Amino acid sequence: MPELESLIAFLPTRDLEAADRFWRGVVGLELALDQGSCRIYRVADGGYLGFCASGEPPQPSGRVVLTLVTRDVEGWHRRLSEAGVPTDGEPRLNAAFRIFHFYAESPDGYRLEVQRFEDPRWPGGAEVSSAD
Numbered sequence: 001m002p003e004l005e006s007l008i009a010f011l012p013t014r015d016l017e018a019a020d021r022f023w024r025g026v027v028g029l030e031l032a033l034d035q036g037s038c039r040i041y042r043v044a045d046g047g048y049l050g051f052c053a054s055g056e057p058p059q060p061s062g063r064v065v066l067t068l069v070t071r072d073v074e075g076w077h078r079r080l081s082e083a084g085v086p087t088d089g090e091p092r093l094n095a096a097f098r099i100f101h102f103y104a105e106s107p108d109g110y111r112l113e114v115q116r117f118e119d120p121r122w123p124g125g126a127e128v129s130s131a132d
Contacts (some may be wrong), residue, residue, distance in 0.1 A: 004045065005046065005049065006046040006048060007046065008049070008050050009048070009049055009050065009066070010038070010046040010050040010051070010052055010057040011049070011051055011058065011064075011108070011110065012051075012052055012053075012054035012056070012108075013051040013052065013053060013054060013058060013108050014054060014056075014057040014058060014075070015107070015108075016037070016039065016051065016052075016053045018099065018107045018108075019039070019051045019107060020039060020051075020086075020110060021107075022039075022064070022106055022107050023041050023051065023080060023106075024041065024084060026079075026080065026083045027068075028042070029042060029043060029049070029101065030042040031042035032048060034108075036052060037052055037053045038050055038051065038052040038053070039051055039053075042110060043045065043068065044069075044123075049066065051108075056112075057118075058108045058109065060108065060109040060110045060111065064110060064111065065103075065111045065112075065113050066110055066111070066112050066113070067112075067113040067114075067115055068112070068113070068114050068115075069115055069116065069117065070114060070116060071116055072116075073091045073100050073102065073114055073115065073116045074091055075101055076114045077091050077114065080104050080114075085104050085105065086104060086105045087102055087103065087104045087105075088102060088104075089102065089104040093118070096115055097119075098117065098118040098119035099115045099116065099117055099118060099119070100115065100116045100118055101113055101114060101115035101116070102114055
């Protein structure tokens with residue numbers, strides 16, 4: 001199979017500047033490439049999010065979830081809460097999926113999940129949360 005180098009998920013945004021303030025300013029992602037009407041942000045090695053200006057407001061679906069995986073779920077909850085980003089409450093354990101997580105919302109209405117895997121099958125092994 002030919003090797004893949006990276007993944008970019010492109011999503012529409014009604015306001016490219018507001019998206020930039022959120023993803024670069026609040027979340028702290030690195031701007032990898034500004035293409036004018038699209039901006040691509042580095043999430044992790046080989047993983048990127050791209051936001052492109054759209055003439056139509058995005059219509060995020062409850063099925064689209066942008067998940068950031070981190071060891072410091074609590075730190076991200078504090079950071080986003082302090083920046084005024086709406087969340088669904090405190091981080092918590094989801095025993096069914098063996099994750100410790102919470103949800104937030106981007107300015108475009110995308111559902112943002114911040115999670116840590118508690119499942120040892122995940123590459124890199126499980127992290128143990130204080131919620132166990």
